[in-house]
Amino acid sequence: MNASLGSGPDPTPPTARADAGVPVRQRLAELRGPTRPPHPLDARALAALAANPGCERRTLLDGAGVDKAALAAALGSPAPYGQSQFAFMRGNAFEARVKSDGGTELLRLLGVADPEAALTPDVSAAGPEGRTARTALALREATTAKAWTLLDHPMLALEVAGTPAYLEPDAVVVHPDGHWTVVEIKSFPMLDGSADPAKVGAAARQAAVYVLALERVAARVPGAEVGHHVLLVCPKDFSNLPTGSVVDVRKQLSVTRRQLARMRRVEELAAALPGGTSFDPSGSTEELLASVEAVGAAYAPECLAACELAFHCRGRAREAGAVEALGRSVRGELGGLSTVAEVLDAAHGRAGDPADPAVAALRRAAALRAEALAARGGG
Known part of the structure; x- marks a missing residue:
């Protein structure tokens, strides 16, 4: 159930170099704090x-493997992000129930x-690299054997922005025809054959x-062929009995592949930082704030459900009066108004080009509002 990587070696590539000639592994260690182990990337x-x-x-x-939860707390903006201990235990208990008796x-x-x-x-082995190699061997052998095979918590590797991430799905099933199916086990209920769409989407x-x-x-x-339909296993109704639903992830896969390919490499971002930048939570609040603000952010309200630094970024966006705090859809409608x-000046005729569709729409909306209030x- 838990997709976290656990402890492991520093994930940064050892051969890449920053502009100053410092190895990226060393540079990123300096950024997160020399005594702090890297916080691993996971699928979430x-x-x-x-x-x-x-x-x-x-x-x-x-x-860089920075612990964003500790960083957010040091900045004075802790976020209640992540599973509660109760939910974590319930999820582990349900997964154990699903996989009991050899996963029958x-x-x-x-x-x-x-x-x-x-x-x-x-598929156990020493360290994430060893487990990744053992998983690859098990998948090859299972495909050759042409027999149903269940891999419990295999480990996979995926390079993102120049940084390798080690991923641990709940299970992978190899079919006799060489088809591979990802199994995702969740503890939220499936009521009358359907579950919360937001949770299913996540x-x-x-x-x-x-x-x-x-x-x-x-x-x-x-x-070998990887299936684009995954098996989602959840408790049936209000019981602890597992039930399955096949979920088509082709759309999510396409978006994920395209978006991850767009990201800038970590070593490029690190090389552009001013000297002395550090995200070590033990530093002073003023130093941490300067370091965090040295890197551009793209805040959106959706970040509140996905990032430990979201409350800090939201506060800064509100202080700056940035329209991003209102949501991506609103930001897209406002064109060059940032x-x-x-926006208020454009709506009330104090600024803006009347030929701009966004400005024209704002002025029309302001006029309609004034008429309604009048x-x-x-009356």
Whole structure:
């Protein structure tokens, strides 16, 4: 259930170099704090990055392995982001229920006639690189064996913005015909055959990251094919009985692939920072604030559900009167107007080109509002 990577080696590439000639591994270690281990990337973080690839702040902080929750707390803007301990325990208990008896119930959800005959190879190894290699070998052997195979918590690798991320899906099932299916196990209920669309969407975006990473492995395995339909397993109604639903993630996969490819490389962002920049939460608030503001952000209200720094970024956006704080759709409608003050001036005729469609629409809306208020007052 937990897609986190756990502890592991520094994910930054050892051979890349910053402009000043300092190895990127060393530079990023300096950014997060020399004594602080890198905070690993996971599928949820990558899905959030794909949803907002223009946010260089998150790209750099995630790529450098900065603990954004600790950084947000040090800045005075902690965010209640992430699962509660109760939800975490409930999720682990449900996953254990789904995978009990060698995953026979999970395999039945995929229509396996004799789930007890399925292979369940051990994919454990030392470190994330070892587990990634062991997973790739197990997938190759399962595809060659042409037998139902269940891989419990395999590990996959995916390079994003020049930084490798190690990903751990709940399970991957290999079909006898060489088809690979990602299994995503969630503890939210499926009532009368359907679940909360927002939660299903989040699960689909996370699963798309796993599919993308699996495609890299399948490209080196003859006869392998990664399915773009994943199996979502949830509790049925109000019970603890698992039920499955096939989710098409082709749209999420396409968006994730395109958005992740657009991101700037971490070493480029790090090289552009002024000397002395540090995101070590043990530093002073003034120094941390200057460091964070040295990297551009692309705040949107959706960040509140996906990023630990969202409350800090929202506060700064509101202080600046940025229209981004009102949402991406509003920002898109306002054209070149970037602040709330500019919008108000344009609406009341104090600024702006009347030929600009955004300005014309604002003035029309302001006139209609004035007429409505006048009519209400006159009545």
